[in-house]
Amino acid sequence: MHAKQTGSHFRVGLTGGIGSGKSTVAAAFAALGITVVDADIVARAVVAPGSDALAQISAFFGPQVLSADGQLDRARLREIVFADTDAKSWLNQLLHPRIRQHMLAQLDSAISPYSVLVAPLLLENQLNLLVDIVLVVDVSPETQLSRTMQRDQNSAELVQSIMAAQCSRAERLAAAHYVIDNEAPPAMLAGEVAKLHRIFLQLAEEKLAKSLT
Structure with missing residues (x-):
């Protein structure tokens, strides 16, 4: 997929279904000094x-x-x-x-060299048009359900209705340029984010250089 026209500054769109761990991933990028813009906030x-x-x-x-x-x-x-x-x-x-x-x-x-836009409905509301690449935090529907019920003390029916209102796992993965598998132990997440951080720094540098030529 080609990068969107977002000026010389490189933007990453971060999304995932409810309970996938978007906030945890966003916090890891913020800890690396990257500007994070949260659509919910x-x-x-x-x-x-x-x-x-x-x-x-x-x-x-x-x-x-x-x-x-x-x-x-x-x-x-x-x-x-x-x-x-x-x-x-x-x-x-x-x-x-x-x-x-x-x-x-x-x-x-x-x-920061690049920025991250965090949005649960990045694809549904076409906010992916505001970013250069899409990063999807991926977990199974079963993990989404159990994590969200535990976190929000909501019923299975309510969580399932929220999941049904979001785009499907397959649709998110089809739109993704990069994917973080968040089924792994939390200790592994920082390493995954660090790897992506290095990639995004390189992509940001390339985009800036291209804009100056």
């Missing part, structure tokens, strides 16, 4: 109290989607849009451009 910042987006959401859905302290009640909003495709479409049209703008600003201001 950006999404929360976009609807922080006092934001224009939160004001529009409150006006559209009513005060029922706000908690007592003025924060967005994500669980309540998720219930509403899950049952109403028009409401979901309105919300996506409001939030996706804002989230993308904030992510791009953070990626553009990165001072």
Whole structure:
């Protein structure tokens, strides 16, 4: 697959299904001094109290989607849009451009040799168009289920419904330029990330050199 047009700065898109260990892998890259932009953190910042987006959401859905302290009640909003495709479409049209703008600003201001964009829905929301290569953290569906149930104390049914809403394991692997098998013992993960780090430094250097010619 060819690199995307993302300027001279090299960007890695990091994704994987729920419970695959994306956050652990992202933290390993951050420990190496690499700028990591997390789509979930950006999404929360976009609807922080006092934001224009939160004001529009409150006006559209009513005060029922706000908690007592003025924060967005994500669980309540998720219930509403899950049952109403028009409401979901309105919300996506409001939030996706804002989230993308904030992510791009953070990626553009990165001072590390390359940056990592972490997004559970990298492929589903076409955020892979913002990066040069895709790195997939891969585990079996059985591991996803058991890890997520243990981590979030959720039922198997809920976790399976979240997994079903994401693209399939096969689709993720088909889109991947690099894959981390996260079924291995945690002690092996740092070594895998270090190997990829060296590869990405080389790719970033090549891209920068090409942009200067």
